[in-house]
Amino acid sequence: MTKPVTDQTLQNLDARSRDIFRLIVESYLEHGEPVGSRNLSRLLPTSLSPATVRNVMSDLEQLGLIYSPHVSAGRLPTQQGLRFFVDAFMEIGDLSEAERNVIDAQIKASGQAHSLEHLLTEASQMLSGLSRGAGLVIAAKTEAPLKHIEFIQLEPRKALAILVMQNGDVENRVIDLPAGVTAAQLVEASNYLNAHIRGRTLAEARAEMARLKEETRAALDTLSQSLVEQGLAIWAGAEGDIPARLIVRGRAKLLENVSAQADLELLRHLFEDLETKEALIQLLQLAEEGPGVRIFIGSENKLFSLSGSSLVVAPYRDEQARIVGALGIIGPTRLNYARIVPMVDYTAQLVSRMLR
Incomplete structure (x- = not known):
């Protein structure tokens, strides 16, 4: 059973163990393949026999830093070993x-x-x-000010809500319509919204619609009012909507x-x-x-x-x-x-x- 990697792990590694661990990780990052003791002994800056390298690899495996994917295979870094390498050894370069x-x-x-x-x-x-x-x-x-909103009926119970922002961004969303809504009511809802939301963010537009709720009720029939509220709720981040x-x-x-x-x-x-x-x-x-x-x-x-x-x-x-x-x-x-x-x-x- 391997030991968990802790903050003391680095202190438990001597210079030879660090060199071998670093080479195993760097070889994995470069080639994605296990590296064995014979190849490591040739890559090390100091002369070590494959047997000595194998002993060090065994210690690193006990620490949970490396593992052998197959019997008699070379070693790869564990996920813990990669995290340890990133935190303790990796030198962040600069962009060219x-x-x-x-x-x-x-x-x-x-x-x-x-x-x-x-x-x-x-x-x-x-x-x-x-x-x-x-x-x-x-x-x-985004919270860019609104320029225009429009509803286009796609099916009896579906419509496309088009929001145009003053910065030029356009967002589209398919919404559910109340039963029995007509094309004329879609136009009526769009016109009413455009008269009140231009230059406001979605949050500001929603607040304005709340303030004008009584006026909305008087100006529009029940179906149009439902459409107005639903259209604003979609873009103002209603509960369950993707943020x-x-x-x-x-x-x-x-x-x-x-x-x-x-x-x-x-x-x-x-x-x-x-x-x-x-x-x-x-x-x-x-x-x-x-x-x-x-x-x-x-x-x-x-x-x-x-x-x-x-x-x-x-x-x-x-x-x-x-x-x-x-x-x-x-x-x-x-x-x-x-x-x-x-x-x-x-x-x-x-x-x-x-x-x-």
Whole structure:
């Protein structure tokens, strides 16, 4: 039975043990394959026999830092070992000038010429392109002032609600209609809302509708009033509504790193999890729980307990320094953390500056 990895683990390792552990992890991050004592003895800066290396590997295995996937095979780092390496050994590098220029050019061009949605989509796509993983962005509901709202009937009991913001963003949502609603009532509801909500945020518009409730009741019949209230409730964050939207780009990158059918099933579980309301809320909370970039390896968070993937995530902020979303990279546990951490951090800072 292995011992749990604790803060004292580093103190229990001598220089030789540290060198061997570091080589095992670095080989795994680079190649994804177990490394044996004979190869390690050739890679070490000091001359050690394979037998001596095996003894050290046995000690590392007892500490819970490495394991053998097969009998007589080399060793791989455990999830605990990867976390220990990230916390105790990994040296975070800096972005190259070329990488910084690529991020600057794509984010700034997207932010200046397009909507917030386009900016975030480009950020997600760019992170995927610069890494071996999928780029992920969680975007909280925006509070931009409203310009126009319109309802278009799709079916007798369904309509498309179109919200146009003054910053140019457009949001669409299919909503349920009260029984018996007519096209004329949809137009009437739209006209009434547009007369009162222009220039207000969703929260302000909802408050205004509450204040004008008696006027609303007198001006509209029961069906139209129900439609007005439902339309506003959807966009003001009614209970049960998703508080954020998810943008994932580069899913194929994850599939390139797996071959076994079991691994493909784990990734499918990951994407199913990501598309639930609970996952969206969790990811925003992950970013809010600590400053700067956070690293989650494998099952450290229940969101990834089935997929075995890792997440490097950082929050981005609005002009009031409020956290309004998070961005990051999802990938295999052998991500190049030292390279990806500064990449995610820099992108989050740049997106925050674009939102000010």
